[in-house]
Amino acid sequence: MDFPASLARSRARLYAALISLVAATYPAFAQAPSLPPFLELRVPKPPTIASGEKGSFFAHELHVTNFMADTVTLKQVQVLTRGANQRALLSVSDSALRTSIARPGIAGPVTHPVKIAGGARAVVYLWVQIDPRSAPDTIVHRVTIEQGRSDSARTQQLDGARVPVARQAADIGPPLRGGVWLTANGPSNASGHRRALIPIDGKPSIAQRFAIDYVKVDDKTRRSTGDSLKNANYYAQGVDALAVADGIIVAIKDSIPENIPGIMSRAVPITLETVGGNHVIIDMQDGRYAFYAHLQPGSLRVKVGDRVRRGQVLGLVGNSGNSTEPHLHFHISDGNSPLGSEGMPYGHTSFEIVGHCRTFGSECERQKPTTRNGEQPMENTLVRFPE
Ligand SMILES: [Zn+2]
Structure with missing residues (x-):
């Protein structure tokens, strides 16, 4: 039986088809609504739950890097639990998002709305207050971005950067x-x-x-x-x-x-x-x-x-x-x-x-x-x- 080999061949054909689709539609590629935004979402240091005067919390950073040529607008960053009863532990947008962000290599204050140019990075500083009785083991980050000019702007979401949450401060x-x-x-x-x-x-x-x-x-x-x-x-x-x-x-x-x-x-x-x-x-x-x-x-x-x-x-x-x-x-x-x-x-x-x-x-x-x-x-x- 060469099931794994045939699977590998069919997967190779699928990739080839995808690549030719991308090549054939290249001029309109940036408008292709079915493709997810090409962003890197990375958490360099998974957080650890600690306790402060206002209760339990964890704090970490999400690095958002734009792998596309076009500038995108960062509209919202969310920290979500995983699983069937998924809920948002934190949603940051508007002025709260602006003050939560640093942009390495770019001088001056971060202005609203938050723009990330092609190849550039935004570092989002996250501080999440939690109920210790329902503290998550793993979190997911969801970013909402807007692409394109105002008359053709469209909003997209991307989930990524699943990270474990440690408990032992x-x-x-x-x-x-x-x-x-x-x-x-x-x-x-x-x-x-x-x-x-x-x-x-x-x-x-x-x-x-x-x-x-x-x-x-x-x-x-x-x-x-x-x-x-x-x-x-x-x-x-x-x-x-x-x-x-x-x-x-x-x-x-x-x-x-x-x-x-x-x-x-x-x-x-x-x-x-x-x-x-x-x-x-x-x-x-x-x-x-x-x-x-x-x-x-x-x-x-x-x-x-x-x-x-x-x-x-x-x-x-x-x-x-x-x-x-x-x-x-x-x-x-x-x-x-x-x-x-x-x-x-x-x-x-x-x-x-x-x-x-x-x-x-x-x-x-x-x-x-x-x-x-x-x-x-x-x-x-x-x-x-x-x-
Ligand atoms: Zn010091």
């Missing part, structure tokens, strides 16, 4: 003691860290997807006292940075001098080597790596190969590398590389929320402290860790 200890700490540039869909898509070794990734710049503040949410050009006058300066988990030290950097705070100067040229300043990376030995940046030179208490325990002092918070004032940059990612890895969410076993700021350090309001367990602190929150 890391449960970690505090990176610092006490507080109050302001979670500057912390997790949100628009924070500076979240949007830092950086190609390293030819692969774009967002190591800082859930990073936080911890800035210590007093009861009036001031970050320093006295002369603000002196590192020593900042409340964060010189406090202990703590191991959030047991693990093995796999990278350190030391001896980078500190910057003068308050001005945009840097003590050393900023390169891939110096961007994190003096830093430590812990291999948590579960596929996750904890990264601590901008430490004081000479303050590191660990070396590569050391086994550390949760709560152990790693070094002292400082102002080295790409930093404007003493603070701890902390994130967890999936690789031993400060920027060439993918950021992963986490939850702190226990901390308190004591207030919120509208923007970095301004329009802050205190609240009655509430204890949070297993949550990821969000952007511009005032938090306190156990002493």
Whole structure:
């Protein structure tokens, strides 16, 4: 029986027929309504469910690349569950779509409507709040586009990029003691860290997807006292940075001098080597790596190969590398590389929320402290860790 061979021959004939159809209708090919839009839909890092002040969520990006010659208009992006009872977990369109998008290599703000030229890419930043009781195992992305000029424009949809959703955000200890700490540039869909898509070794990734710049503040949410050009006058300066988990030290950097705070100067040229300043990376030995940046030179208490325990002092918070004032940059990612890895969410076993700021350090309001367990602190929150 040569069933597989005959199947292969019939499939080959079908492909040949398709190709000749395309060739025969080439001048009108762009108008062929039966063909799906030639877009690449790609999710570089499948998401992991985490928990924040507003409930459970996951956050990831959909890269939409236009493989056609004609410009298309991106009308809507949806995140859907799979299966018989398919439902939309998130639908983004209009101005919400515009503010959720970055376009690599194209200067200026993204305007509405969102156009993707031939060969160009839009990166859609997705933040999906979910009910943890019906959390999906897999999601599908559906994009709606418009092609052609206004008198002949037509709308098409494309489903693609099925991705698994992981459930185990890391449960970690505090990176610092006490507080109050302001979670500057912390997790949100628009924070500076979240949007830092950086190609390293030819692969774009967002190591800082859930990073936080911890800035210590007093009861009036001031970050320093006295002369603000002196590192020593900042409340964060010189406090202990703590191991959030047991693990093995796999990278350190030391001896980078500190910057003068308050001005945009840097003590050393900023390169891939110096961007994190003096830093430590812990291999948590579960596929996750904890990264601590901008430490004081000479303050590191660990070396590569050391086994550390949760709560152990790693070094002292400082102002080295790409930093404007003493603070701890902390994130967890999936690789031993400060920027060439993918950021992963986490939850702190226990901390308190004591207030919120509208923007970095301004329009802050205190609240009655509430204890949070297993949550990821969000952007511009005032938090306190156990002493
Ligand atoms: Zn940072």
